[in-house]
Amino acid sequence: MCDTIINIVNIVGKEVVRTVVGLIGVFIVVLGNAIMLTWTERKVAGHIQRRIGPKEVGPFGLLQSFADSVKLLGKELLTPANVEKPLYYLAPTLIFVPVLVTFVVIPFDGFLQVKDINTGILVILAFSSLTVLSILIGGWGSDNKYSLIGAVRSVAQNIAYEIPLLLSLLPIIFMANSFSLRDIAEAQRGVWFVVYQPIAFLIFFVASVAETNRTPFDLPEAESELVAGFHTEYSGMRFSLFFLAEYTNMFIVSAIAVTFFLGGYQGPVLPGVVWFFIKTYALVFVLLWFRWTFPRVRFDQLLNFSWKILIPVSFLNLLVTGGILKI
């Protein structure tokens, strides 16, 4: 048995095996995370609102999201009559690509990483723009006015917030002198970057809330205005893919924030991967906390906030960082 495995490994090459195993791991993490996060979200929402939240299915309602996903799988796959079929079908699949790709470069631990690419952060930033695109074609293809408006909003919002997101990461790249996420995490062995770059951290966090379309920036799916935004016409499995992607994106932005600002997997006593998850979920909790506290901003306010406050401030921050580092 062992021999065959070693043989296979030798034939295909170690790197390939590592990648494949890693991808399978990523898939499991994605699914588990989404299920876990939906449960957490509902539970957190419940307790913030002084109620219990899911409870009756499984212990503490832990099986609730599981049951829900099984239900979603069992639902009829409705395709509305007027949709542009190729686009309509493509969107949920496409939204899953960046989710899977970005997981490849996230260092869960010094060792636990599918592949350390030396342009790691570029990979994440490059592929995360695909999310917008899939929202766009989903909204366009649904032939529904609400979806379309939701999609347009989403695009404008993403253009606006991608810039401060990038600009707030640049100082860290300056300081760590690398694009690789593992190098950046390693560079924080002593002091976390959040100490040097609190403003960048804040900007990054705000921008990433906007990028993941969470309250207070959840305009593309603003329930009271646009019914369900871009996924109004999606049902069953396809809808669940959007759903899954949303929760995974939450995890990803938190993970990046942790890697860049909060020392990644560094931490005393406990193994790195545990620290990583603790930090990440703490940030996710803050995201949830935001959602259940704040109202939604208006569209023009949203754009103004990015263009008039976040971008200038992050530019300034970048300038100051560059100046201090080099002079």
Add this chain to the structure above:
Amino acid sequence: MRVIADIVKGAYSLIVGMGVTIRAFFSPVVTCQYPRETVNISPRFRSHTKLVGDPENPDRTKCIVCGMCERNCPSHSIKKVEGEKKEGEKKKTATSYILDFTTCSQCGMCVESCPVDALEFSDDYNPVGSKREDFHYDLVKEYEKRKKTI
């Protein structure tokens, strides 16, 4: 300068709001877990009506089939109030009293108009059914059922 002050003030207000919610997060829940425990329901709660038994003769209800409730009901939910005069009794005894609960508006008009106080609101606060006809209660039969359990 004012812009910065505004931003700081705004951020502070957001933090205050978050403080409120986090305090709620850690305070005890107010949920009453319904099927396992129930809320205290006021004894005055109005559900559908029931007939009250005659304290002197538990076999019959207080209803004397005068038809007041039937006439006074705003939505004609009370149908077929019929009765017969039994031997040795002064008043009529109800044999059928059909309440169509699906059109009732729980106003209490029937209870109020009953001259002999034969009607009372029941405690059935959570009726469900899978047919419309489930809620065409025959109050006389209900009374007899209830009588047996007592």
Add this chain to the structure above:
Amino acid sequence: MTFGLACCAIEMMCASMARFDIARFGAEVFRPSPRQADLMIVSGTVTKKMAPILVTLYEQMPSPKWVIAMGNCAISGGPFVFEGQYNLVEGVDLLVPVDVYVPGCPPRPEGLLEGLMKLEEKITGTRRFPVPEPKW
């Protein structure tokens, strides 16, 4: 999926609020879009003007789908039925198949929860929850 029409809609909201917390059964996600809904709770009077919309929404829901008629108005037109009425649908079951009826005007939130349990009983054949004791 909510289909709040009238008075009962408020009680339906109450059911999802802190006191009764429909979320315990994992049913708090009131989806605004029919495409993502499983259950339509018709709570309130269905008028003739509303009827075609209700049917459309029901048809937009992916199967398997269920309907709860909540409140007397939805069941039979309730107290608004009178001779010569011109604007009511006397019972939502004339439009779409109804699985569970929850009578009352309006029913208490417990009624709705009980209705959900009844629906579960209807789907799975067993009742997982205890029957609450009669009160007094």
Add this chain to the structure above:
Amino acid sequence: MALATKIIEEFKPEFKSVDIAEVPYEKQGYHLAIEARTGNLLNIIDFLDRRDFYIIDLFCVDYQEYLELVYFFSTHRELCRIKVTLKLDPEKPVAPTISNVYTIARWYEREIHEFFGVYFEGHPNLTYLFLHEEIGHYPLRKKHVAVPDHDKKLLNSFKPHEEENSFFINLGPQHPSTHGVLRVVLKMDGEYLVSAEPVLGYLHRMHEKMAENRSYMQFLPNPARMDYPGALLFNLAYVEAVEKLCGIEVPERAKYIRTITCELNRIASHLLWLGAFPADLGALTPFMYAFDDRENILDILEDVTGSRLTYCYFRFGGLYNDINEETFIDATKRFIERMRERLVMYDKLITGNVIFINRIKNIGILEQGQAKKYGFSGPVIRSTGMPFDMRKVDPYAAYGSIDFEIPTGHIGDNMDRYLVRMKEIEVSLNIIEEGIKRLPSGPFKTEKVPKKLKPPKGDIYNAVESTRGETGVYIVSDESDTPYRMRWRVPSYSNLMTFPHLARGVLIADAIATLGSYDIVVPEIDR
């Protein structure tokens, strides 16, 4: 009544041939009655418009031999209700439109048109507002009158015709933010609204028609279904109207209990709105908190009235049953204390929130001058800075003997509407406290109410301040035990009709915030 005499003095020289009669206000609820004719109606309307009268209501009564249009006017400064009537030929009812003087009349006239078949000359858009396509007769006419074919075309006629470069969105009838079944057809230009047109009638439950089929007693449960969040207040409007009509005295204790329970109900209703309004803006948690508080009130009221929502508690001449002195007062006091604490919490959570402030400040500004044209009332008018409150203007129940302030806003934007309502909760708490302090003992019901009410011939208008504004009921009695005609003047109707005006050219998100700030209850509008 100074204003009434002044009006008579000014009216007589200007309209020599028109009858103007003074009416006993205590009996009929209005001061003056003017009988207009088709020729001079517009002049009379103009006369009233110049004197800052606003239009309370406009409706029609079918007296078989003639149709009567009834215009109710009053001023915001001083109570002086004037009834202007106009008789029409039932075979060919045509009246001049007053919609270019009073904008709100545009919708009232549409309503009359579809329910009675009256045509209004010069009306810009005489299409159906409430009814659905299958109706073949004019429902509120006493005799069956079929709808002529050319009229049928106007049924549900608001189907937007597609135009270049603009597109339409149906906000509702099933849309998360409409709080029910309101439909607003929005014409959009990108994110901006070009125009908004409400379409009503998705919850038209024929209350007015039903009243003609039921006795006075049997109609009692209905008002509660009209405005379910503030059921008791509507109940009170109706009960008081009938009491005035029949001359039934109400004991003091009943008056006080009515006041207290009404104020509790007002808080419950405001709390419902307080939950729904931030939910429109995307914050869902205040919804839960508000309902949590509301649940407390419901417990108190359930203990008294027996139901949670659609109370049917007041009876002619008193109440259904007395309150349980100890538990009720205890619970209420506890609630007041708790609510005061919670108001501080709401201030922190919502009022102070910068996002919230930015979302609603300076959005949807209603000017004071428009109050005359639209006749909106309640918190909506008070937010413009006009201290107009039926509780003060025309005191009923025990409001006359309790002192309270009327919170007002400044510019009439969404923020003001929000603040006024929040303030009103506080004021209501004070009223309840005061009421409990003064609660007299005694009977809760007069004994002298006949089992079968047969009020004398005549009509009456009675108004109360419901949670949304001036709620009036107008009853015509013909000595039988059923009302001949009952008309409800509902505040949400006139409040909502300012929405098309406010929604022009704003962002859709702002429009939804504005709609939320009105606190619309659709069954009330549709009746």
Add this chain to the structure above:
Amino acid sequence: MTGMGLYNNLNIYLFVGLALLACGILGVIYRRTLVSMLISIELIMNGAGLNLVAFNRFVAPENAYGMAFTLFIMGIAAAEAAIALAIIILILRRYRHVEGAKLKEMKD
């Protein structure tokens, strides 16, 4: 087990670049609206960039001039797209359409 090493063949990259150029030309002529013309121009630019990198890789591997110039191309493309789209939206506001062939006024 060695393959053909196709990816080590300069000509293939050049052909792909050329195909992109041809497609771009086709698109610029054939497409109707200004936006799709812009898209086609992006194709041409990409073809050029691909060529540059390919030459850099195969002909002059000791320095990175080709890559640097590809980066410049990307920068120019971004600037061009921004300006072009602004102009297109301007045209849209003015003429209510964005069809290249219908813009007669510019010629006059």
Add this chain to the structure above:
Amino acid sequence: MIFADAIFIIIVLVTLAGALMTVLSGSIIYALMGLVTTMFGIAGLYVYLNAPFLAMMQILIYVGAISVLIAFAIMLIGPLYKRPKEWSYPLKLIAAAVVALFSFFMFAKVMLKAQWAVLSKPFAISTKDIGRLLFDRLTFPFELISLLIVVAIIGAVMLSLYSRGEK
């Protein structure tokens, strides 16, 4: 490495298919999708050319910025409920095809004729090298590009302001 070859061929085909989709599809949104596909294909080719940094920049700039910008413009242009259909005269298609094919074959001829001095040296240029080059040797063009972008941004803003004022 047959595996690498296969993937390479797939990438080339995807690139070409994307390009064809861009120019021939009926609807503008499909054209955009074609463009995105092409960009991804080219990024793949860059990876094969040992230029991962460029590949990432390609995706970041073209997919993340330019495509999204174009998509946004499309949303603004098409009256939202109307799908602008891309039709043209078949004659024009033929003409365009002739021109395109002509240029294709002409350049192909030139290309095949030329003898490139292909060096088989190992190609190992890292991101750092590109950076060095950009800031040491090519500072002036780099600054020019920055200037161009600044001018473009200002121009775009001015244009939009102008059109808003006109409205």
